[in-house]
Amino acid sequence: MPARQPLAWLKEGWALWVLVAGSVLVVYGALLLVQAPPRQTGIDLVVGSLGSAHAISGTLNEVTPLLISGIAVFLGLKAGLFNIGVEGQFTIGALAATLVALRLPGPVGMVGAVIAGMAAGGLIALPAGAIKAYRGGHEVITTIMLNNVVGLIATALVAGPLKAPNAESPETSSISASSHLPDLIHIGNLEINGGLLIGVLVAIGLAVWLRRGVTGFELRAAGANPTAARFAGINQKLVILKAMTWSGAIGGLAGAVQVLGSQYYFTPDLSSGYGFDALGVALIAGGSPIGLIPSASLFGILHKGGTSIQLMDQVPKGIMYVVLGLLIVIAAAARYRKKLVSDG
Amino acid sequence: MPEQPIRAVEAEGDFAVSMTGVSMRFGTVQALDKVDLHVKRGTVHALVGENGAGKTTLMRILYGALQADEGEVRLDGKPVQFRTSKQAIESGIGMVSQHYGIIPDMTCLQNLMLGAEGGPILDPKAESRAEELARRMGFQFNWRRKAESLSPGGAQKLEILKLLWRNARIMILDEPTAMLSPSDGDALFASLKKLAGQGATVILVTHRLPEVLDHCSTVTVLRGGLRVAEKTVKETNGRELAQLIVGGSIAEPPALTAEVGASVLHVQDLTVSGERGHDALRSVSVRVGSGEIVGIAGVDGSGQRELFQAIAGLIRPRAGQIAIAGFDAQTASSRQRIALGLRIIPEDRHEEGLIEDWSLEENAALSLQRLSPFARGLAVDVKGREAAAAAIAERFDTKHGGLKLPVRSLSGGNQQRFVAARALFLSPKAILAFQPARGLDLNSTTRVYEGIREACKGGAGALVVSFDLDELLEYCDRIVVMNRGEMFHPDPDHARDRDQIGRLMVSAS
Numbered sequence: 001m002p003a004r005q006p007l008a009w010l011k012e013g014w015a016l017w018v019l020v021a022g023s024v025l026v027v028y029g030a031l032l033l034v035q036a037p038p039r040q041t042g043i044d045l046v047v048g049s050l051g052s053a054h055a056i057s058g059t060l061n062e063v064t065p066l067l068i069s070g071i072a073v074f075l076g077l078k079a080g081l082f083n084i085g086v087e088g089q090f091t092i093g094a095l096a097a098t099l100v101a102l103r104l105p106g107p108v109g110m111v112g113a114v115i116a117g118m119a120a121g122g123l124i125a126l127p128a129g130a131i132k133a134y135r136g137g138h139e140v141i142t143t144i145m146l147n148n149v150v151g152l153i154a155t156a157l158v159a160g161p162l163k164a165p166n167a168e169s170p171e172t173s174s175i176s177a178s179s180h181l182p183d184l185i186h187i188g189n190l191e192i193n194g195g196l197l198i199g200v201l202v203a204i205g206l207a208v209w210l211r212r213g214v215t216g217f218e219l220r221a222a223g224a225n226p227t228a229a230r231f232a233g234i235n236q237k238l239v240i241l242k243a244m245t246w247s248g249a250i251g252g253l254a255g256a257v258q259v260l261g262s263q264y265y266f267t268p269d270l271s272s273g274y275g276f277d278a279l280g281v282a283l284i285a286g287g288s289p290i291g292l293i294p295s296a297s298l299f300g301i302l303h304k305g306g307t308s309i310q311l312m313d314q315v316p317k318g319i320m321y322v323v324l325g326l327l328i329v330i331a332a333a334a335r336y337r338k339k340l341v342s343d344g
Numbered sequence: 345m346p347e348q349p350i351r352a353v354e355a356e357g358d359f360a361v362s363m364t365g366v367s368m369r370f371g372t373v374q375a376l377d378k379v380d381l382h383v384k385r386g387t388v389h390a391l392v393g394e395n396g397a398g399k400t401t402l403m404r405i406l407y408g409a410l411q412a413d414e415g416e417v418r419l420d421g422k423p424v425q426f427r428t429s430k431q432a433i434e435s436g437i438g439m440v441s442q443h444y445g446i447i448p449d450m451t452c453l454q455n456l457m458l459g460a461e462g463g464p465i466l467d468p469k470a471e472s473r474a475e476e477l478a479r480r481m482g483f484q485f486n487w488r489r490k491a492e493s494l495s496p497g498g499a500q501k502l503e504i505l506k507l508l509w510r511n512a513r514i515m516i517l518d519e520p521t522a523m524l525s526p527s528d529g530d531a532l533f534a535s536l537k538k539l540a541g542q543g544a545t546v547i548l549v550t551h552r553l554p555e556v557l558d559h560c561s562t563v564t565v566l567r568g569g570l571r572v573a574e575k576t577v578k579e580t581n582g583r584e585l586a587q588l589i590v591g592g593s594i595a596e597p598p599a600l601t602a603e604v605g606a607s608v609l610h611v612q613d614l615t616v617s618g619e620r621g622h623d624a625l626r627s628v629s630v631r632v633g634s635g636e637i638v639g640i641a642g643v644d645g646s647g648q649r650e651l652f653q654a655i656a657g658l659i660r661p662r663a664g665q666i667a668i669a670g671f672d673a674q675t676a677s678s679r680q681r682i683a684l685g686l687r688i689i690p691e692d693r694h695e696e697g698l699i700e701d702w703s704l705e706e707n708a709a710l711s712l713q714r715l716s717p718f719a720r721g722l723a724v725d726v727k728g729r730e731a732a733a734a735a736i737a738e739r740f741d742t743k744h745g746g747l748k749l750p751v752r753s754l755s756g757g758n759q760q761r762f763v764a765a766r767a768l769f770l771s772p773k774a775i776l777a778f779q780p781a782r783g784l785d786l787n788s789t790t791r792v793y794e795g796i797r798e799a800c801k802g803g804a805g806a807l808v809v810s811f812d813l814d815e816l817l818e819y820c821d822r823i824v825v826m827n828r829g830e831m832f833h834p835d836p837d838h839a840r841d842r843d844q845i846g847r848l849m850v851s852a853s
Contacts, residue, residue: 213722214714217706217713217724224702228695231658231688234679
């Protein structure tokens with residue numbers, strides 16, 4: 001990333017601050033509209049997400065899938081790919097991990113499940129990468145279509161052959177406790193599962209690889225200027241194929257971690273939109289994967305806090321999507337603005 | 345320099361177009377210097393000259409897209425002053441540029457009317473009027489089909505009909521045959537003659553002398569912004585025109601004597617398919633020995649780009665062999681070719697040579713990223729890269745505010761110096777340079793070529809493309825010529841002979 005004059009964009013970015021202020025007003029107005037006291041709602045949001053050990057555990061439980069899915073999207077973006085298929089990759093990864101963990105208990109099963117999840121996510125993304133690289137088909141279209149393919153396959157399997165014998169709803173049996181991801185911290189009400197550590201490590205690993213790896217350099221080059229990358233001896237098509245596959249594999253990892261660390265069985269709606277929220281997580285993370293950690297945390301807080309204000313203040317959880325949407329608009333505006341400034 | 349007197353005997357009114365004393369300056373470049381152009385009604389008039397001679401500028405002034413600094417333009421003897429192309433169009437001037445203005449997704453009829461609708465768009469009579477127009481020219485169109493189905497020749501015909509649809513009497517065609525097959529080209533000229541017979545006036549901007557000799561009645565030659573001659577085609581010949589186009593320097597630059605060693609780049613019978621059906625390169629052969637700089641002369645678009653891309657491994661040739669530094673590189677990837685010692689100074693530094701948002705440091709590694717000192721195995725060598733970037737920036741005095749700043753912050757000339765220095769940095773074997781001095785002043789140009797020369801003394805060889813023949817004559821040991829996808833080797837006794845090179849550049853192959 002280019003070094004910029006520190007805070008220069010803050011000084012020039014008055015339009016951005018207008019946007020931020022406007023967004024606050026929109027949220028304020030929305031709260032008044034549903035007849036919730038804005039001040040109390042804000043307090044409840046923070047207390048509900050960060051106010052107790054229990055609340056923090058719940059928030060971090062949301063952060064983990066958001067972070068890992070965000071990494072998947074981020075990797076694609078660095079190669080110039082917009083992977084909208086993380087939702088599907090998450091689901092197929094979770095399904096594959098469940099299948100392995102159900103048959104193979106114990107730590108071996110856990111590791112096998114993680115690998116299976118990543119392989120499944122990678123394989124489902126591979127065709128989108130191949131179509132993009134060798135036929136020029138846009139990855140947004142193909143990954144959206146693959147989301148539907150995965151969703152329908154998962155629904156069919158769980159409604160039929162994979163349905164747990166005694167279950168009423170479409171879900172698989174639970175995996176054995178021996179193959180659960182170990183807890184990272186478990187003190188009283190504070191429970192943090194190992195998945196969060198996996199996410200943080202993958203984010204750091206990705207950051208190092210992009211900066212310090214020759215192949216990471218080549219991937220960024222292919223994403224930043226495909227023509228210059230080709231002139232630099234980089235097989236840009238192969239980079240696209242690999243980047244899409246690895247992006248899918250990380251999406252699959254997010255699904256596997258969700259099953260092994262939090263849900264312990266599979267249902268088709270396991271993801272509940274993490275793959276789509278991940279687009280926002282990656283978008284506001286900025287230039288480095290490390291930025292995904294605060295960005296996923298913010299999303300996690302809003303998710304968890306949104307649930308608690310729904311309970312406490314009868315404010316629809318949807319209000320949080322208004323906030324998230326505005327955040328993404330602001331992030332996009334900031335990013336686009338920087339580009340305009342540097343182009344000028 | 346032959347300067348012909350303006351034919352005062354002819355009445356002003358005989359000329360459909362009469363431009364006198366037109367000058368135009370862009371920054372420090374005098375693009376046109378008191379240029380005259382007189383075009384008789386009902387003729388096909390050629391405007392010829394090298395790249396950068398001022399042909400397109402002059403035509404854009406006539407078309408109202410540019411305003412001349414001084415000079416007078418008369419149409420049918422009456423003075424006019426266009427501030428916009430719209431005014432020129434209203435006065436009956438039409439221009440087809442090198443790049444077609446056809447929208448593939450629209451039907452032929454919609455394309456025909458595009459921008460000239462005037463009345464209702466769904467004019468029911470439009471199709472019959474279009475048909476009538478086409479019949480007059482002997483063209484056939486399926487008006488309801490999408491324009492994407494048109495061949496290049498068909499698209500060109502549609503462009504001409506677009507001009508007629510707008511009632512153009514004076515038509516400017518800029519390199520109309522650049523994308524056409526020979527037979528489509530012949531058909532085009534047949535229609536142009538027909539138009540001229542019906543009283544229209546055609547100005548043909550071209551590099552190609554055969555087109556001038558076979559199809560035009562008068563020709564104006566521009567060189568370096570000056571009008572050097574206006575001739576009746578019957579009274580001239582290809583040899584004379586080629587000489588006028590390239591010009592003759594007073595003193596032939598002294599022959600450079602390089603010690604030529606083993607071949608570092610050998611291209612044999614290379615054939616590359618073009619985008620529009622005909623071959624972009626036809627059986628091209630060239631050999632560059634260590635120690636020598638070989639210049640490729642030729643007008644823009646003669647296949648230089650394709651040759652470089654094929655050597656770099658970016659496009660796949662249909663036939664032929666490529667050897668780099670003595671190794672068969674036929675099946676080698678671009679990366680392997682770089683490892684063999686191939687270095688490129690690309691034509692377009694923004695698109696092909698740099699990533700403008702990245703720092704100078706990271707850009708220093710671009711294309712060399714897998715080689716030491718930029719990498720150690722598969723890890724980036726940050727220290728090595730830092731030192732290398734500093735050395736590259738220093739080589740030709742790239743002015744920068746810090747190696748961590750984005751390359752975007754550099755001026756164009758500094759970017760070019762940086763890209764050139766990078767190509768010479770890491771013991772190059774074979775150097776491909778596409779206009780390596782683009783945008784540089786004379787002093788920097790000399791330094792870049794001296795840098796290439798130095799690399800050649802160290803065992804490399806260089807293949808240089810430039811559209812400036814003087815530059816090639818000054819800095820290269822030997823010159824070869826590309827023309828319509830073929831490579832011509834002037835015979836060794838005349839390898840630096842302007843006349844012969846000029847003829848090869850613009851003659852029929």
